[in-house]
Amino acid sequence: MAAEHAGAATADALDGPPLLxxxxxxTTLTGNxxxxxxxxxxxxxxxxxxxxxGFGSAMLLLAITVTIATGIGVWGNNIPVxxxxxxxxxxxxxxIGHAGTLISAILxxxxxxxxxxxxxFSEAMTIFAVMCAGLxxxxxxxxxxxxxxxxxxxxxxxxxxxxKSPLIWDVFAVSTYFTVSLLFWYLGLxxxxxxxxxxxxxxxxxxxxxxxxxxxxGSGRHWHNYKxxxxxxxxLSTPLVVSVHTIVSFDFAVSVLPGWHTTIFPPYFVAGxxxxxxxxxxxxxxxxxxxxxxxxxxxxxxxENMNKIILATGMLVSYGYLMEHFIAWYSGNQxxxxxxxxRATGPYRGVYYLMLFCNVLTPQVFWFxxxxxxxxxxxxxxxxxNIGMWCExxxxxxxxxxxxxxxxxxxxxxxxxxxxxxxxxTIGFFSTLFxxxxxxxxxxxxxxxxxxxEELQHPTPPVTVVTGA
Amino acid sequence: MEHDAAPVGRTYVLGxxxxxxxLVDACYKVREKGFETIDTHSPYPLHGGDEALGLRRSxxxxxxxxxxxxxxxxxxLMMVYMNAINWPLxxxxxxxxxxxxxxxxxxxxxxxxSSLSIFFGLLTLMRLPQPYHAVFENDAFRxxxxxxxxxxxxxxxGSDGKDATSVLSQLGAKDVSVxxxxxx
Numbered sequence: 001m002a003a004e005h006a007g008a009a010t011a012d013a014l015d016g017p018p019l020l021x022x023x024x025x026x027t028t029l030t031g032n033x034x035x036x037x038x039x040x041x042x043x044x045x046x047x048x049x050x051x052x053x054g055f056g057s058a059m060l061l062l063a064i065t066v067t068i069a070t071g072i073g074v075w076g077n078n079i080p081v082x083x084x085x086x087x088x089x090x091x092x093x094x095x096i097g098h099a100g101t102l103i104s105a106i107l108x109x110x111x112x113x114x115x116x117x118x119x120x121f122s123e124a125m126t127i128f129a130v131m132c133a134g135l136x137x138x139x140x141x142x143x144x145x146x147x148x149x150x151x152x153x154x155x156x157x158x159x160x161x162x163x164k165s166p167l168i169w170d171v172f173a174v175s176t177y178f179t180v181s182l183l184f185w186y187l188g189l190x191x192x193x194x195x196x197x198x199x200x201x202x203x204x205x206x207x208x209x210x211x212x213x214x215x216x217x218g219s220g221r222h223w224h225n226y227k228x229x230x231x232x233x234x235x236l237s238t239p240l241v242v243s244v245h246t247i248v249s250f251d252f253a254v255s256v257l258p259g260w261h262t263t264i265f266p267p268y269f270v271a272g273x274x275x276x277x278x279x280x281x282x283x284x285x286x287x288x289x290x291x292x293x294x295x296x297x298x299x300x301x302x303x304e305n306m307n308k309i310i311l312a313t314g315m316l317v318s319y320g321y322l323m324e325h326f327i328a329w330y331s332g333n334q335x336x337x338x339x340x341x342x343r344a345t346g347p348y349r350g351v352y353y354l355m356l357f358c359n360v361l362t363p364q365v366f367w368f369x370x371x372x373x374x375x376x377x378x379x380x381x382x383x384x385x386n387i388g389m390w391c392e393x394x395x396x397x398x399x400x401x402x403x404x405x406x407x408x409x410x411x412x413x414x415x416x417x418x419x420x421x422x423x424x425x426t427i428g429f430f431s432t433l434f435x436x437x438x439x440x441x442x443x444x445x446x447x448x449x450x451x452x453x454e455e456l457q458h459p460t461p462p463v464t465v466v467t468g469a
Numbered sequence: 470m471e472h473d474a475a476p477v478g479r480t481y482v483l484g485x486x487x488x489x490x491x492l493v494d495a496c497y498k499v500r501e502k503g504f505e506t507i508d509t510h511s512p513y514p515l516h517g518g519d520e521a522l523g524l525r526r527s528x529x530x531x532x533x534x535x536x537x538x539x540x541x542x543x544x545x546l547m548m549v550y551m552n553a554i555n556w557p558l559x560x561x562x563x564x565x566x567x568x569x570x571x572x573x574x575x576x577x578x579x580x581x582x583s584s585l586s587i588f589f590g591l592l593t594l595m596r597l598p599q600p601y602h603a604v605f606e607n608d609a610f611r612x613x614x615x616x617x618x619x620x621x622x623x624x625x626x627g628s629d630g631k632d633a634t635s636v637l638s639q640l641g642a643k644d645v646s647v648x649x650x651x652x653x
Contacts (some may be wrong), residue, residue: 030615158555160552160555161551164571165560194614213594215599216614217602218614219510219519220522221508222510223518225514228527233587243573447614
C-alpha cells in the first residue's frame with residue numbers, strides 16, 4: 001500500500017501524489033490547520049499586505065463617493081459606449097466567483113476528494129467576488145439609492161419590475177447566488193467554528209467563535225441531517241452557478257447588437273468564468289499555502305489538478321473565440337463580420353491581442369508536466385489569465401459598442417481616473433476581505449480534511465458488483 | 470421526528486472512546502442494554518454512525534422539495550400577477566404573460582427558496598442555535614469537535630446515572646462522568 005512508504009496517505013497507488021503529506025491524525029490536524037488563526041496578527045507580511053489592501057479599499061470608497069456625489073458622468077462612458085469598465089468589471093468579478101462554487105459543489109458531487117483542502121478558500125473568494133461584482137451595476141444605475149426599485153416590493157405606485165428584461169433576471173440571479181453561496185459557506189463553517197471555540201485559549205475568542213458556532217457539539221443526530229443538507233445545497237449550487245453566468249451572458253445575447261447577439265454566449269461565458277476563477281484561486285493559493293503553513297494539505301497534486309482544469313477551460317474559451325469568428329464570417333452578415341474585423345484591426349486591437357495571448361497561448365504550457373508542477377510558472381500564468389479574461393470582457397463590451405451601425409455615431413471610449421480607481425479599488429476591497437478571512441477563519445475545511453484523512457487511512461473496500469445469478 | 474432529534478434532558482452521562490469505530494460499536498451495545506436516548510459526538514461524521522444510532526431517513530430532502538416547489542410556483546405566479554394581471558405592460562410587443570421570459574427568474578426563486586428552507590430547516594431540526602448544553606459542563610468534552618469521540622446518554626428524570634455509567638465503563642470508555650444542566 002502506498003500508505004506504508006514515505007508515511008504518506010494515498011487513496012490509491014495509481015492515484016498520483018498524495019493528498020495529505022506526512023502522518024496526520026485528528027490531533028495534529030487540529031493543531032496545524034488552526035495554527036494560523038492563533039498566530040499573532042502582527043506578522044509583518046500580513047500587516048503589510050493588509051495596509052496595501054486597506055489603502056485600495058479607501059480608494060474605492062473615494063471613487064464611489066465621487067461617482068455618487070457627481071453622477072456617472074465622471075466615468076468615461078458615452079453614447080454609443082454606454083457600458084464600459086463598469087460592466088466589464090462586473091462580469092469579471094462574477095466569473096471569478098464561479099470557481100468557488102465549482103470547487104465546492106460540482107467537485108463535491110463528483111466525489112473529487114482533492115477539493116476538500118481548497119473548497120473553504122475558494123468559497124470565501126466567491127462571496128467576496130460577488131460583493132465586488134454587485135457594486136458595479138448598482139453604481140451604474142446612476143441613482144443607487146433607488147436600487148430597491150429593482151425588487152418586486154408592493155409600492156404605492158404599483159410599479160412592478162419588468163420581468164422580461166435580462167437586467168432584472170440578473171438582479172435575481174446575482175442576489176440568489178450571493179445568498180446561496182453564503183449559506184453554503186456558513187453551513188460548512190459551523191463545525192470548524194466549533195473547533196475554534198473549543199481549541200481557543202482565551203475567553204474572548206471562545207465567546208466570539210462560540211456565538212458563530214451556534215452551539216455545535218458534533219452530535220451524530222446533527223451530522224445525520226447536516227450531511228444530507230450539505231449534499232442538497234451542493235446539488236442546488238451546481239445548476240445555480242451555470243444559470244448565473246448564463247443569465248449574465250443573456251444581458252448581451254438577448255440584445256440585437258452584432259458581436260453580442262449569439263447563441264454561443266451562455267456556454268462560452270460559463271467556461272470563461274471557470275477559467276478566470278481557477279486562475280484567481282491559484283493566484284491566492286500559491287502565496288497562502290506558503291505563508292499559512294498549509295503545504296501538507298494543499299499539495300502539489302492539488303495545484304496540478306487545478307492547472308489541468310485551467311488548461312481544459314482555456315481550450316473551451318479558445319473554441320468559443322474560434323466559433324464566434326467563424327460564425328461571423330459564415331453568417332455573411334456585414335455588420336456581424338465588421339465587429340470581428342474591427343476587434344482585430346481597430347483602435348482597441350492591442351487589448352484584443354493581449355486577450356488572445358493570455359487566454360489562448362499562455363495556458364498551453366500546462367500540456368507539460370514540468371509546467372504544471374512549477375510553482376513560479378503557475379503563479380505567472382494565473383496572473384496572465386486574470387488579465388486576459390478582463391481583456392476579453394472589455395473586448396466584448398467596448399468593441400461591440402464603439403462602432404455601431406452608423407459611422408456618424410462612432411466614438412471612442414477612454415477610462416477616466418474614477419473608472420480606474422473603482423476597478424483597482426475593488427481589487428483592494430477583495431484583498432482586504434480575503435486577508436481578514438485568512439486571519440480569523442481556518443482557510444481549510446478542518447472537519448472535512450479529518451474525514452478525508454480517516455478515509456485515506458481506512459479505505460472502504462471497493463464495492464463488487466455482482467451481475468447475474 | 471422526536472425519535473431522531475437530539476435527546477433532550479437535564480442530565481447526561483458522558484464517556485470518551487479511543488476511535489470512531491469503537492464509538493460506533495459501543496452505540497450498538499449500549500442500545501442493546503436498553504438505552505435509546507444516546508448520541509455520539511465527533512469532529513466529523515462517523516462511518517456507519519447513522520445506523521448505529523438507529524436513525525431513520527433524514528427529513529431534509531422533503532423540506533428542500535417543499536421549499537423548491539414554493540419558490541417555483543411562487544416565483545412564476547408572482548411574475549404573472551405583476552406583469553400580466555395587476556399592471557400589464559407592453560414592452561416591444563411581447564405578450565404580458567411571456568412564459569419563456571419568465572423561466573430564468575422562476576429557476577432562481579426555486580433555488581433560493583429551496584436553499585433557504587434547507588438551511589433554516591436544518592437549524593430547526595438540529596435545534597440550533599443552542600449556545601448552552603449540559604454536555605459542555607465537562608471541560609474534557611471540548612475535544613469532541615477536535616479529536617475526541619464521545620457518547621452521551623440522556624438520563625430520564627430522577628435517574629442518578631449509575632447504570633449508564635457502569636455500562637459505558639464496561640465498554641472501555643474513559644472520562645465517564647455525569648453532567649447536569651446548570652439551571653442557576
